[in-house]
Amino acid sequence: MTANSGDYLAANRVRMGRPGVAGHGRDRFGLTGTSQAFDPRTVAIRPDLADIAVAGTHFAPHYAAPMMMSGVLPAAAMRASPSLDAEQTSELLFGEGFALLDLTGGWAWGYSLADHYVGYLAAEALGAPIAPTHRVAMIEAMLHSAPDAASGGPAVLPRGALVMGEAQGEWLKTAHGYLPLAALVEAGRAEDDPAAMAESMAGTPYLWGGRTANGIDCSGLVQLAWASAGIRLPRDSDLQLAALGADKDVAPADLARGDLVFFPGHVGIMADPGTLIHASRRWMEVRTEPLADVVARFAEEGHQPPVSGMKRLR
Numbered sequence: 001m002t003a004n005s006g007d008y009l010a011a012n013r014v015r016m017g018r019p020g021v022a023g024h025g026r027d028r029f030g031l032t033g034t035s036q037a038f039d040p041r042t043v044a045i046r047p048d049l050a051d052i053a054v055a056g057t058h059f060a061p062h063y064a065a066p067m068m069m070s071g072v073l074p075a076a077a078m079r080a081s082p083s084l085d086a087e088q089t090s091e092l093l094f095g096e097g098f099a100l101l102d103l104t105g106g107w108a109w110g111y112s113l114a115d116h117y118v119g120y121l122a123a124e125a126l127g128a129p130i131a132p133t134h135r136v137a138m139i140e141a142m143l144h145s146a147p148d149a150a151s152g153g154p155a156v157l158p159r160g161a162l163v164m165g166e167a168q169g170e171w172l173k174t175a176h177g178y179l180p181l182a183a184l185v186e187a188g189r190a191e192d193d194p195a196a197m198a199e200s201m202a203g204t205p206y207l208w209g210g211r212t213a214n215g216i217d218c219s220g221l222v223q224l225a226w227a228s229a230g231i232r233l234p235r236d237s238d239l240q241l242a243a244l245g246a247d248k249d250v251a252p253a254d255l256a257r258g259d260l261v262f263f264p265g266h267v268g269i270m271a272d273p274g275t276l277i278h279a280s281r282r283w284m285e286v287r288t289e290p291l292a293d294v295v296a297r298f299a300e301e302g303h304q305p306p307v308s309g310m311k312r313l314r
Helices: 005-011 194-200 218-227 237-243 291-300
Strands: 013-016 062-064 067-071 075-079 088-093 097-104 107-112 118-122 134-136 140-143 155-158 165-168 171-174 177-180 184-186 260-263 266-272 275-280 285-290 309-311
Touching: 088 118, 140 177, 194 218, 194 266, 194 275, 218 237, 218 266, 218 275, 237 260, 237 266, 260 291, 266 291, 275 291, 285 291
Parallel strands: none
Antiparallel strands: 013 062, 067 097, 075 088, 075 118, 097 107, 107 118, 134 184, 140 155, 165 171, 171 177, 260 266, 260 309, 266 275, 275 285
């Protein structure tokens, strides 16, 4: 964090006047109309504060203009509340953007720029924003202290991490150290086969809110796979399904590699017309298994219908 980040937030926080009554000061204004319902996972509103971007549709005592930051830890837990004991809801990867709205007691509140997911991060997880030049394409990439494979490294970055640097021979020099170019792709490059990325994560432990090889959940796996193909998806499976309209529907008989299959509270990606790759809470790992077996389990658990949707992204 920059030393004056708290001052920035204070200067950009706006107090709201009484609904329907215009304020008389430069920092006050009035709102009219009915506040709309919202999903707190993707709309940054707390009882005391909201993102200024929603001021036209949602009431809050104060609004804040976000301060753009980037992740500086390999992967930082995003939590539902400002406590180490709070539920982990997602992770911010190294280099990913974060819109900071409040900084209190060592906790940063805001949302990830990759998927607009709202949560709390330890303040130490954030630093100055970057303009990424490359993305980690391997499951993990060692950040070295020198352009030498034998050198030690300050960190191991996960797949999907974003970095900014200058190529020097077979290495990328960054402000944090050196990365082998063989482990990277250009930031804007789209992979052709997102299912291959998901398959490479086989055996990864299941972790609620996880997005790395240290632990991942079902929607995190799907999100990471399709991000490698240049398509951004929301964070949670129900949000992903809602974001993919009827024009993305695919019939069961037409399922193909890369298609997504949604279940109540779950999602996976097809390896072939009859095989699903998914991060399974039942098996507590990323596993490939027959789609029919997964459908049957959801039916046995009383879910009718057991499948919520089938989607083809491209």
